Amino acid sequence: MPYLVHSEDDRAAMLAAIGVPSMDDLLVDIPQSLRIESLDLPAGLSEFETMSQITALAARNRVFPDRLTFRGGGVYRRFIPAAVAAVTSKPEFYTAYTPYQPEASQGTLQAIYEFQTLIAELTGLDVANASLYDGATAVAEAAMMAHVQTGRDEVVVSGYLHPEYMEVLRAFSDGRGIKVRKGTQPNAKTAAVIFQQPDFLGLLVDPRALTDAAHAAGALAIACVDPISLAILAPPGEYGADIAVGEGQQLGLSPSYGGPHVGFISCRRELVRRLPGRLVGIAHDAQGRRGFVLALAAREQHIRREKATSNICTNHSLCALAASVYMTYMGPDGLRQVADVSFIRAHALADRLSRLPGWELAFPERHFVNEFPMRVPKAPAVLRKLARKGILGGLDVHRWFRELTGVVTFTCTEVNDARAIDELVAVLES
Amino acid sequence: MPYLVHSEDDRAAMLAAIGVPSMDDLLVDIPQSLRIESLDLPAGLSEFETMSQITALAARNRVFPDRLTFRGGGVYRRFIPAAVAAVTSKPEFYTAYTPYQPEASQGTLQAIYEFQTLIAELTGLDVANASLYDGATAVAEAAMMAHVQTGRDEVVVSGYLHPEYMEVLRAFSDGRGIKVRKGTQPNAKTAAVIFQQPDFLGLLVDPRALTDAAHAAGALAIACVDPISLAILAPPGEYGADIAVGEGQQLGLSPSYGGPHVGFISCRRELVRRLPGRLVGIAHDAQGRRGFVLALAAREQHIRREKATSNICTNHSLCALAASVYMTYMGPDGLRQVADVSFIRAHALADRLSRLPGWELAFPERHFVNEFPMRVPKAPAVLRKLARKGILGGLDVHRWFRELTGVVTFTCTEVNDARAIDELVAVLES
Amino acid sequence: MTELLSFEKSRKGAHPPRLPDAEMAGPEPAQALPPEQLRLTPPGLPQLSEPEIMRHYSRLASMNYSISKQFYPLGSCTMKYNPVVNEAAAALPGFAGLHPYQDEDTVQGALELMWRLEQALCAVVGVDRVTLQPAAGAHGEWTALRMINAFHHSRGDARTEVLVPDSAHGTNPASAALNGFHVVEVKSGRDGRMSLADLESKLSPRVAALMLTNPNTLGLFERQILDIAEMVHATGAMLYYDGANLNAFMGICRPGDMGFDAVHMNLHKTFTTPHGGGGPGAGPVGVKSELVPFLPTPTVERTNGHLRLDFKRPKSIGRVRSFYGNFGMLVRAYTYIVAMGGDGLKQASHDAVLGANYLQNQVKGDLEMPHEGPCMHEFVASAHNLAHDGVKALDIAKALLDRDFYAPTVYFPLVVPEAIMVEPTETESKATLDAFATAIKEIVAQAKTDPQSLHDAPKNLPIGRLDEVAAARRINTYLQGQSEDPVLRWKSPEK
Amino acid sequence: MTELLSFEKSRKGAHPPRLPDAEMAGPEPAQALPPEQLRLTPPGLPQLSEPEIMRHYSRLASMNYSISKQFYPLGSCTMKYNPVVNEAAAALPGFAGLHPYQDEDTVQGALELMWRLEQALCAVVGVDRVTLQPAAGAHGEWTALRMINAFHHSRGDARTEVLVPDSAHGTNPASAALNGFHVVEVKSGRDGRMSLADLESKLSPRVAALMLTNPNTLGLFERQILDIAEMVHATGAMLYYDGANLNAFMGICRPGDMGFDAVHMNLHKTFTTPHGGGGPGAGPVGVKSELVPFLPTPTVERTNGHLRLDFKRPKSIGRVRSFYGNFGMLVRAYTYIVAMGGDGLKQASHDAVLGANYLQNQVKGDLEMPHEGPCMHEFVASAHNLAHDGVKALDIAKALLDRDFYAPTVYFPLVVPEAIMVEPTETESKATLDAFATAIKEIVAQAKTDPQSLHDAPKNLPIGRLDEVAAARRINTYLQGQSEDPVLRWKSPEK
């Protein structure tokens, strides 16, 4: 079988050394009544046949070219430098475990420390953790932090938070007996005000007002942010948010049908002890050399067990590494360039789409960055037509929001070149 | 620009340290009359735009699926284990230079030593070198060895040697003033008898008879062999050949429009000093630990200059590494399995093709392994028809051999599954 | 060897990447947005050229131990060979390029793969349905407990306690607590198995579930699992299986048959998806029929060849994460299962148990073995016998690092003093196990002759043993606002 | 750290790979072939499982220095950063999957790429046509000399000598000899440039060509190149450019303009295709119009958008290798050129020269600098000044390895005693160059205080300095048939 190592002689020699005649003598503790003869699965295949099968499955999917993808809704096509895969495909990174032995894991630990710093810099907050599963669970974990910190049992969600993030927040909150309320008015029961900037539709909210309102009520302000937009937009730290969370997929990760991506979370210094998950800090050896270790483990499940800040153990380290490579490759100038290009193209597209008969911006008075909601006549038919032409059109959000009939969000990034946008418009005009 | 490292400040600091005001002061030795303002090339592009351009070029090629490729002629589709790319894509291997500093190159050196052993085992000869450019130059280098060894100025080529190998042999021979004669009868002027087994058409020759004839005339016998066929066929060492050469593409290398592939060469102990190129041997350090070094450098250009056995310097090390991984992955059982499956399928296909109206084996009395020549009515039209159906049919060899009108060689390997063969035959019957 | 931080190498204007231009007219952010929305100062990302970045990460990589290069006997973590072909499979554009909100008819292959993987996992653990959504084991535990909670509520039976063995992994009590359950610990008996007497005393109508891993974290099979299941079910509670140790008996027996109602699996352990230095993993949860209605949405349904996502599940606990799970990891795990097949998985578990018993046998003369008899896929030894030499499990761990082995899990499970938990897995050769046993012998000998040398280990690594106590102290001062040291993130000296 | 040979780990029946079955009826070789054609004993390939194989090569890889991890100042070798995107480009199925005998109309993209690459290379070196066939530099030299030879013959002018400077790379004379030429050496003057007087004395109607690299292997630009060209051409000989040092002046000047008639380029140096531990590379040759008729077949021709391979070239020297060159390397080089552009290539050469001069300046106090004035992209120092401490260039090389730098080229060119040839390239940061200079200072200081420690270097590598003399002795005994030691290949003890 493909990934086994022993020859029959090896097995015999090992059994002999143990001093038992057969495998069965090692399985004595398993009641006979539980034994099964074999698994109800096909026999194994050669690598060649395996890959033929897998490739056949992949071939049953339709991949829309990056440049003709205008659908976002939390997952975006962006230029991913070859450097990212070149780093994450290094076996020394991807086949290592969580760095429990720091001396033999400095590569991973330093990379995470750099990731924490990059996220802290991007969000303008003091400390970020090593990663969370995704943007949705990041929002939920942040809510838990606020709940513990304030001792209050309600969180207020303002505006169009990603509907799936909302569902996950509800699931986590149920577990902890926390009430999730939609609205903008926090009160004395409110642990946190949660808002997304830009929101699920791509629209900008007023983060300062929301943050102030939260603080006025003695609640925390939790901002769910788009990491690339932060090259343009005021970072949470600047408007006083206590916790920033978000989804890092845009930072060098492929769509991959929704995962694995990476959630990030950062907060003010005062809240660090409430942070979920891994945190890497600096330590020194006897010679005074700087090294990196897992820090503040007393927050975590393996030490605190039921009193831990979270149950998370395995997180999304390799995705965080990809994001680090991406952010380091871009640097401040590159990230700004990517954000600006996306901004300019999205606004140019919005302008052209608005001129289509019957089409209009759903919220003309609102600002956006590179994703925006259009009111589209016969939206489903339009999207089907685009698909036939090989274009993945915008996202029909009516599926989640009854009030938004015919509203479709379009997104533009540096991968949607001028010709791609012309093609899109041409099909819509035809 | 993408791959440069200095900031403007860095450059200024370096110039200052050198003590010159500008770059021009470092280029003083270049006559002004030779200076050009700029290169007549487009300005550079971003990685994203570069890859779009390259991908567009790749898209202008038509790739036939492995399983529907029945064309060989020196380059074959075979199953390549993922392990091969996983090893050759390690930067420690592919970005290292020729191992001039052995202590910092043990990885490459040991891998080459293993390659030399694998080739020696496969061909049944004493010693193999680190690699040559390809099968064609390997044949030529072997001829040069024989020329120097025997002091004779003619080589005899028997049977259907790969026509491109023949051309290269002629070019090399011209340079050394060696005559290349087609035939089977060596004489007192003959330095070597060269034959390919199986030959270019896939047919088996009688290597023993040819070897004996060579030796009887005091000439060397040079066998150009298919490495995978050696799991089935008698190896050169067994029938007394002095030098074995061949093309290693089948050992884990993609077709890649003809290169880079890898030539191999092995010989009897008595001829080792005549070997071209790199050779790795064992050495020990002061503590008696075993290590590996470049050996017998006195044969080579950097020491012997015009007296060197060859001018080769950079060879095809990484391709040899790929071949090593492939052969190690397969082992004796795997290689045999691959060879047997190819053999059985090729014979089954030959049988079915022979039943097509007007089709017949070109040399019914000759044996073959997994490539064989068919006489095909309206060959060009047939091949065009197959191409239209997405099948890369056999190779029309008339292009090289006037006497072989309508002769098409077909090849089968483990990648041409039963369904693929049915498809081929179905199209031919339709 | 040490490596500066990317931030420390940063230089203003060091070759930034070339990137596409807008190619069209449109407003700049500064023009189009109200000033208060704009960022005032650019984020402090490092400025480095591509060659420097690649060199940086290549050097960092070489400072890691990993399963690709070292034996990684990390108990409870199942560090087995990660097949390289799995990476090729997950990277196929037909998978990696899919947007999660594409229409169903454009992702039939992806849905088919998820459906087949669900079927395969059902077969391996003996359950009726599996959700692929959870991102890791802990996430799976939490998801399962949500379902169990919902199940009890659906019957108007609000239960408040979850039982967890004292040998359990930390994520078990943590996942229970995050579901609002009160955690009650069940003691292990002298034989390293759960004490049925203690279980009896803790069981009550308040108990929603017992969380158990089998073989338990001592590597011992809970012989009385059927009695345990009966006792638990008798009180109306449910039995939860922590699948971290599934590698012990694939094709030999099934948690479902043991009476477990819910099961999580770590695809990044048993099914060879790489650990990535701490994830991503995948923690699918399998359930018996009575829990099926509560599975997270969406589920993947297959009706005569056509696949669809089912969002209409009234009793569902909802979503536990965005989209459909760590799809890339699911592709890897499925690829592994196809290649191994039923026969391969069974042989894998046999070899895992064989290897653990062989290695236990090779070192039992050197370390204390707190428990009798054969182990399953892993065993827990104790360095207690070296206490009088002043040598601790941690010293042995570090000394192993110096000998080019990763260290076993130490100080877990908590029920064994100076625990050294060793899981060799089926993908380590006899030669490697022998070399490891030899290393243990040498180290134990050294403990007698020169214990100090063990306290000083590791010596052969990029860095020596790190002073975590001092580190914690600095972090505390920082958190208390009494210092600005860059302890948890780098800070530019200028700032 | 050492690693056993795969053969030494081999065990009979250790998990062989699963492979497809024939799936159809057909004769077995043993039935279908005459016995004398059959192999009697299977080849002695190792028997290892996939996990062991991957571990094996991962460990071997970690025993290498490489440009990905270390500064590699190997003079004359231009070890610059290998862009990772080039690897992605060459791996595109649209390139990697092409069979060399596909019909032209199915490979238009590949031919277009080759045609564009030829155009780009023509622009960089200033020639009329380029053949992409040669597999490496030496192969290119040989190919060019074949053409030059054919050219002279075509004019009934059989010339028998090739002039080569004493500072030339060994491949130059070797390539000449393989073309049947008699090699005559031209001396360098005290200023490190070719002595025109000596050239004068060697030039004659017998001379077919002068092979020259510029800047020469001392890193010095041949100021009088135009005079040299005139002298050579005056005798009817041709001027050949060894392009190994092209990295010095892309966009600054062109060999074609200097009067060179034929030029080889090392794509694996100047154009960043990786060295692969010793290849594969690519050594295209550019020629001026008078040599175009003699180019190898086929050439790539483009007529209104359509590309084809031209095999009808009556005067061609024929083929120098199979198919069309190392296509995969051509894809990488072209990708690099597209990304860099004309502006980028010029800046690259500027930075290469800047880096070399900067580093030369940083170490000129520590090592002897045999030649005055600025260098081009590399410089040659000499350890001669350490002779009285008994320290040689080799000791310095090994001491650098201990400090995590690869070593410069030593003992080449032959004209400088204890030569240390340093080529930093444009992709090494100032910080790296400074660290290297500091290392040189330390080592030179050590030469005074503790020379023995340098003779003992390297100490920090998998293995110490290897005794090549003893090794050569063992190899000789083996070659003389006086021993069966496995010196050049492993042999199973049983055998």
Ligand SMILES: Cc1ncc(COP(=O)(O)O)c(C=O)c1O
């Ligand atoms: C016994 C046990 N349970 C649960 C877990 C948690 O799994 P994960 O790290 O994937 O969240 C682990 C992993 O360390 C474990 O060993």
Ligand SMILES: Cc1ncc(COP(=O)(O)O)c(C=O)c1O
């Ligand atoms: C000056 C010079 N000429 C020629 C060559 C030969 O090039 P290759 O190794 O590609 O055959 C080299 C490479 O080492 C060189 O440095």
